[in-house]
Amino acid sequence: MGSASVQLLGDLMVDIVCEVGTLEALSHARGSDLPSRTTLSPGGSAANTATWLARSGNTVYLVGAVGNDPLGDFLVNSIGSSGVHMLVQRVPGELTGVCLILNERDGQRTMIPSAGANAAFVNSQPLDQLASPDITHLHVSAYMLFHEVSGISALNYMETARRVGATISLDPSSSALLSTNRTRLLAALALSDLLLANADEALEITRLLHVDGEACQDIDLELISSALNPSSPTVVVTDGAAPVRALGSSLHNFTIPVTKIDAIRSTTGAGDAFNAGYLNAWLEGGDIPASIAAGTILAARVLGEVGATTLTSDSVPQ
Ligand SMILES: Nc1ncnc2c1ncn2[C@@H]1O[C@H](COP(=O)(O)OP(=O)(O)OP(=O)(O)O)[C@@H](O)[C@H]1O
Numbered sequence: 012m013g014s015a016s017v018q019l020l021g022d023l024m025v026d027i028v029c030e031v032g033t034l035e036a037l038s039h040a041r042g043s044d045l046p047s048r049t050t051l052s053p054g055g056s057a058a059n060t061a062t063w064l065a066r067s068g069n070t071v072y073l074v075g076a077v078g079n080d081p082l083g084d085f086l087v088n089s090i091g092s093s094g095v096h097m098l099v100q101r102v103p104g105e106l107t108g109v110c111l112i113l114n115e116r117d118g119q120r121t122m123i124p125s126a127g128a129n130a131a132f133v134n135s136q137p138l139d140q141l142a143s144p145d146i147t148h149l150h151v152s153a154y155m156l157f158h159e160v161s162g163i164s165a166l167n168y169m170e171t172a173r174r175v176g177a178t179i180s181l182d183p184s185s186s187a188l189l190s191t192n193r194t195r196l197l198a199a200l201a202l203s204d205l206l207l208a209n210a211d212e213a214l215e216i217t218r219l220l221h222v223d224g225e226a227c228q229d230i231d232l233e234l235i236s237s238a239l240n241p242s243s244p245t246v247v248v249t250d251g252a253a254p255v256r257a258l259g260s261s262l263h264n265f266t267i268p269v270t271k272i273d274a275i276r277s278t279t280g281a282g283d284a285f286n287a288g289y290l291n292a293w294l295e296g297g298d299i300p301a302s303i304a305a306g307t308i309l310a311a312r313v314l315g316e317v318g319a320t321t322l323t324s325d326s327v328p329q
Pocket residue numbers: 208209210249250251252255269270271272275278279280281282283285306307308310311314
């Protein structure tokens with residue numbers, strides 16, 4: 012059971028999950044109807060990780076922005092009901108972020124996000140909260156960095172976190188959006204102690220850092236590590252069902268296998284749950300291998316559900 016005090020900075024979204032069978036079936040229905048089971052659930056990378064961390068018993072603050080609309084109310088109430096302290100701005104004139112997720116029968120998902128109010132996040136009152144001495148860690152989902160206004164605010168927020176002595180972890184969020192946001196990404200990496208990336212993101216970051224750029228075919232953990240804050244840099248790279256790789260100051264190029272899952276309902280939120288499991292163990296003093304193992308256990312639970320934080324009776328992590 013966790014007991015840390017953590018802040019999360021990043022995106023809050025309403026996930027509209029449509030179970031479409033296959034994308035091929037969807038394209039056959041073009042111009043007509045494809046009846047599907049559709050669910051509405053709270054989402055967003057930072058919000059998902061916050062929810063799982065709070066359910067594990069940590070004191071969790073979620074910092075971000077939603078619209079001044081009913082979907083914003085839905086997110087504030089539903090995520091708050093998991094015990095997350097909501098330091099969330101209501102942005103007038105912006106809609107709450109929404110992500111349409113097309114979920115296929117094999118668990119693969121295609122996301123169509125609209126950031127809405129997330130992109131308009133500005134630093135304000137939560138900074139006071141950050142200055143509170145019992146906040147020891149800030150986790151950032153990089154979606155926040157990919158927009159002009161929220162990007163500048165997020166970097167500012169991370170600088171404040173370092174000033175008050177908090178450690179910082181970063182999830183790069185999307186390989187496709189990293190090169191166009193290179194400057195802010197590099198600044199965020201330099202402020203972070205821990206990078207929790209998937210393999211596509213780690214390869215893209217390697218390319219952005221490497222002299223040969225695009226020609227680079229392999230993830231370079233050492234190179235990525237050199238871009239992090241030098242105090243105690245750790246890089247952890249997940250790769251779906253493939254082993255998780257890590258590099259830390261006391262650990263060189265370590266891999267840990269992932270348990271094979273037969274019945275995957277949706278991969279949505281697996282990475283966010285991995286982050287929560289990892290952070291929960293790490294903030295309790297766990298070493299890197301133990302924290303990775305905890306991350307894979309929580310991710311496996313999410314793979315069996317359609318929603319990113321759907322809770323069945325046996326899925327509350329301890
Ligand atoms: N097909 C799978 N089989 C088994 N475990 C999986 C599978 N997909 C994901 N996982 C688990 O979830 C973890 C994170 O998955 P992945 O590397 O796909 O993250 P991600 O791409 O960041 O996910 P997200 O789309 O949620 O951001 C993996 O390390 C593993 O523990």
